Amino acid sequence: MNAPHDLLDVDHLLSDEERAIRDTARRFAQDQLAPHVAEWAETGELPAREIAKQMGGAGLLGMHLEGYGCAGVGPTAYGLASIELEAIDSGLRSLFSVQGSLAMYSIHAYGSEEQKQQWLPGMAAGDYVGAFGLTEPDHGSNPNGMRTRAKRDGDDWVVNGAKMWITNGSVADVVVVWAQTDDGIRGFVVPTDTPGFSGRAIKHKMSMRASVTSELTFEDMRLPGSALLPGAEGLRGPLGALNEARFGIVFGTTGAARSCLETAIDYATTRTQFDKPIGAFQLTQGKLADMSVAHGTALLLSVHLGRLKEAGILKPAQVSAGKLNNTRVALEIARTARTILGANGISGEYSVMRHANNLESVLTYEGTAEIHQLTIGRELTGLSAFA
Incomplete structure (x- = not known):
């Protein structure tokens, strides 16, 4: 078995x-x-x-x-x-x-x-912790609208602006910061002890609580010319990195789903109501069956995309399909598992509600579900729905 x-x-x-x-x-x-x-x-x-x-x-x-x-x-x-x-x-x-x-x-x-x-x-x-400064307070899904700006000053660059929702940001040793320049969007390798750099941890989160999330600000932050990433020009740079991270999310979300499924199965086979385990009831078995099939197909999709990436033929729209599907599947599994656990589903003794809260964020970050839908729609029609 x-x-x-x-x-x-x-x-x-x-x-x-x-x-x-x-x-x-x-x-x-x-x-x-x-x-x-x-x-x-x-x-x-x-x-x-x-x-x-x-x-x-x-x-x-x-x-x-x-x-x-x-x-x-x-x-x-x-x-x-x-x-x-x-x-x-x-x-x-x-x-x-x-x-x-x-x-x-x-x-x-x-x-x-x-x-x-x-x-x-x-x-x-792990001696140095890194972060990735792209998202801004007013620009998430449209990175092309970023307001952080880097200006030439002799051989140096002077950067002003802010980034928001940056994982690892306030504990990082180095941040890859993306900024508008006279030549378009460019990336910079920024040691966090650079004068003008500051990071503040974001508190009072209801999701992703076991994670450092930060706001970064740059005030006349002076960088040497050698801080510029020479191989990244325009949005191709940050979007290429995001595609790498999204690929990991395609797989990762199935881990949260698996944890919720395992918890629900264990609970259903040990929790007794009406003189028998709740897993013996048809409605509970129906939920478990649907959860298992959804998790399995999400995992199959992940492995398939992994094989395409190994072959060098994985397309961004396919990564979008994986993230869109698997985050939705994982979130639905977490919510369904919570119903099987009943009131215990909200207890910190079990992982289910924590996973559900986290997945609400995963559904949104590194491309919202809507952005991935439009990416897929553009691939299908050849027409862009982006402004």
Whole structure:
């Protein structure tokens, strides 16, 4: 009999190496993160720098990148690690994803050799924490409208502006900051001890509580010319990085869904009402069956997209399809699992409500559901609905 969370035997599609990497990530997540995550979410305080160091020691940070201390694993293996981290909490997967697929990827793909040597080995080890400064207080879905501006001043750049909802931002050592210039949008590698840089943690969140979320401000922040990412011009740079991170979300959300499904199955087979387990009732079995099929198909979609990426033929619209589908599926599974647990579904003793709250954010960040719908619509029709 297959494990309850793998009704469709998706595990059969994985290589021995991929399963080994998955199992390593699962052991790390279960041993190092799971015992503490409920407290981190309850208090809204995350020891992000300590966790980054642990993830680096486990070889997880930037694991899909080549060289500079990175493991260089394949896309599907990276996705499987994302599943195991998000099975614990979406906020922990976000720390991993922002470090590796946004900050490190940007430097790896667009940076100078000097920038790569300076930052990537330390980031892979978890000695340096990275962040990605794109979203602004008034511009999320339309990054082309960003107001942060970098102006030339001799050989230097002077940056003014603000970024919002930046994971890791207030604890980071380095932030990849995107800004408007006279030559369009450009990226800059910004050490956070640069004068004029400030970061403030955002408090009172109802979602992603086991995550550091920040507002960044830049006031006459002076950077040397060497801070510019030479390989990124226009929106191609930040959107390329976002596509990497969205790929991880496609997989990761199935981890949150799996956790909710496993919790619901365990509860349904042990909770007794009317003198029998609630899992013996037809309505409960119907919910569990639908949840299992939805989770399995989302996982199959993830692996399929992983194979397309390995073949070098994965399209952005296909990543959008994966994120749109899998975030919706995971959120619906979390909500349904909550109904099976009844009043216990809102208790911090169980992970279900925490996952549901987190997934409300995952549905929105790195492209809202509506933006991904329009991306798919453009692919289908050849017509852009974007302004």
